[in-house]
Amino acid sequence: MMATEEQQFLEDYEPKEYPSVALTVDLVVFAVTDSVLHAVFIRRGGRPFRGALALPGGFVKPDEDALHAAWRELEEETGLDLGRHRAHVEQLATYSSPERDPRMRVVSVAHLALLATDSRTLPGLSPGSDASAAHWKPVHEVLADEELAFDHRDILTEALERLAGKIEYTLTAARLVPEEFALYQLRHVYDAVWNSRLDAGNFTRKMTGALTDTGRKVARSKGAPATVFTVKDEYLSPPLVRPAAGAHR
Amino acid sequence: MMATEEQQFLEDYEPKEYPSVALTVDLVVFAVTDSVLHAVFIRRGGRPFRGALALPGGFVKPDEDALHAAWRELEEETGLDLGRHRAHVEQLATYSSPERDPRMRVVSVAHLALLATDSRTLPGLSPGSDASAAHWKPVHEVLADEELAFDHRDILTEALERLAGKIEYTLTAARLVPEEFALYQLRHVYDAVWNSRLDAGNFTRKMTGALTDTGRKVARSKGAPATVFTVKDEYLSPPLVRPAAGAHR
DNA sequence: CGAATAGTGTCTGTGAGACAATATATG
DNA sequence: CATATATTGTCTCACAGACACTATTCG
Structure with missing residues (x-):
């Protein structure tokens, strides 16, 4: 029996050494103040893309799925109390180009996160240990003026289109x-x-x-x-x- | 400089040993004959889910992205001449539950594939080396009657809803x-x-x-x-x- | 009172859906 | 001719969008 299973395993997964990748999530966190759509960005301090804006994100741990990782990172990277802001998180799309991160093979499952506001103040970002200067920026201004790291411009654009279509x-x-x-x-x-x-x-x-x-x-x-x-x-x-x-x- | 980059790397990717996963694609291949929607399935011969229907799929190789892998698997697993059938392939969603495959951590990027037919005959599946008895089945019948392996019922349902909404x-x-x-x-x-x-x-x-x-x-x-x-x-x-x-x- | 805003009323044009009518093919 | 199908026509109803109107509040 054990032999059969092992045999079957090999039949299904022919290559004995299957390729493996690092799996991350990237987050597009939206909130609205005074009729202006904002998103959370992190200014990159190191290479590559030093000085460019990046989306918050992080690794998917071995015992969690991507959605869980997105919720966890949303809490960790932004330092937000999610209960207060009735957050909504959903999967957007997966970015898997082999060259998307020049350092290594990183496949990222992008997520869309929506935070509730009272229309006057954005949720306060209290930087945790992870949060290296996460801050809100107007989405349309960023898309017009700023350089974005990796393929994060694509992700942000897709997130915006998803939201615009979904409402x-x-x-x-x-x-x-x-x-x-x-x-x-x-x-x-x-x-x-x-x-x-x-x-x-x-x-x-x-x-x-x-x-x-x-x-x-x-x-x-x-x-x-x-x-x-x-x-x-x-x-x-x-x-x-x-x-x-x-x-x- | 080299030291700075290494330092920055560690700063960005705190865990030295980051988690890694096997990345696959799963395909929902649709075609229509006589007003009936069909999809390609493979009857599983081994465990787990022996005897159940599964979707075609395979590993994403180190030098390709998920979409490329989907096209390649579509050709390999179904043995189809894609030029003749004007195939359309797009990403659906990513399934990453740690338990979705009991054998190992497999994250799958599901794709939707559409094949053109003359409304009378389904594209012929000439089984290649990979294609272990891939065949067409009516989608609504499968959803009603058949057991589906892994989380492939979820994937199939999502593919159907995506298609129904998109048209x-x-x-x-x-x-x-x-x-x-x-x-x-x-x-x-x-x-x-x-x-x-x-x-x-x-x-x-x-x-x-x-x-x-x-x-x-x-x-x-x-x-x-x-x-x-x-x-x-x-x-x-x-x-x-x-x-x-x-x-x- | 004057300005700003919420919510309702009104009118018009577009188009969906049901179904009839007409045209064109096969046997 | 009987039947099946494509395409166009017609009618009605619903609703979107533009905009006027009324009511309510603040200063």
Whole structure:
């Protein structure tokens, strides 16, 4: 029996010495303040790509899967208290070019992380031992002006496109806003991600179907008080349509 | 300088002995015949999961990325002449649970592959050295009746959902028919994937905007001859909406 | 009061979906 | 001619988007 299994093993995995790689996760951590989409970056101190911006990340440990590693790194690298920020983490894509890290073969499973904010202040990054100066930066400015290490520009771009697409047909945008929120907060998330100015009236009508009215109101600096909502349905039907700016790739 | 780099290396990659994994690709290969969606499976001869169906796959080599490995395995495991079938391959997701293969730590990057058919015959699988009895099976029947090895049921389900979602707003369905095709062929793809019966008239009107009329016609066994089209736009605007059956998840 | 904002009302155009009508092929 | 299919036409309903309007609050 044992011999059979061993034989079978060899049959399935022909090469006795199979290739092995180092497995990491990279994180695109998004949050929105004042209608501006921000992400967490780390300024690289050493080679390669010294001085460039990089995404937080780290190794996947032997006893965890990639998603678990992403959550752990999110906590370690950013020093965030994730319970307070109702984080959402999902897998994006895997980057496996043999040349993506000049030092060694590193395959990275990129993840998208969304943190809730009150629309005024970004989650505080209290640098832990790992966190070498992790800080928030406006995503669109970074993409326009900054050099990004490794293939992190590709990862960031893909993360942005994923988010922009996903909020069309889901209430994923609510992950970037407190559990109880006013419609203007949610609308600002859409504006930040889509670089748009959605009509407040139409937005109200289309969203309220998927939301629960708490009955409470919240005062703004000026104007009428806004109703406080919570999410009822995770999916939007019919979907919201992204206005012209780059709708198709 | 050399010392600095070494020092920096250690700074970035703290653990001297970083964890390593075996990296593989798994393939979900789809094709459509007579309005039925099929996929390629391999009946497992040995443990674990003896007798269960598995997806084709294999190791990612040291000098290639996952997508390249997927193309290579598609050729090797199925013995297909890919040029003839205008294959489309894209990354799906990465499966990294430490227990997904009881023998060792294997991380797999799942890929979706689409093969074009003339709607009558499936691409012939000429088993190469690797291909231990790879064969086509109807996807919905397999999901209903068969045991699937490892986490391949999850992978297959995710592939199906990805395809079903993607053909809503792209002409990805055209990857499953010849380069020049009649509308009924394309419609049969939608019916196979969505398990639907789309109205032929409405389908014609919505599709023709994204297609180029070749001017030629093709005769059917009965009825009027159908116009032959090619793809003009890769994206559908406005998108096609999937009818009720399982629209949301 | 004036300015700003929330939420509703209204109108118009587009298009989806159901189905009829017409044209074209086979046997 | 009977039947099957492609393609176009027609009608109705839903809704998106633009924008006006009302209500509510702050200074």
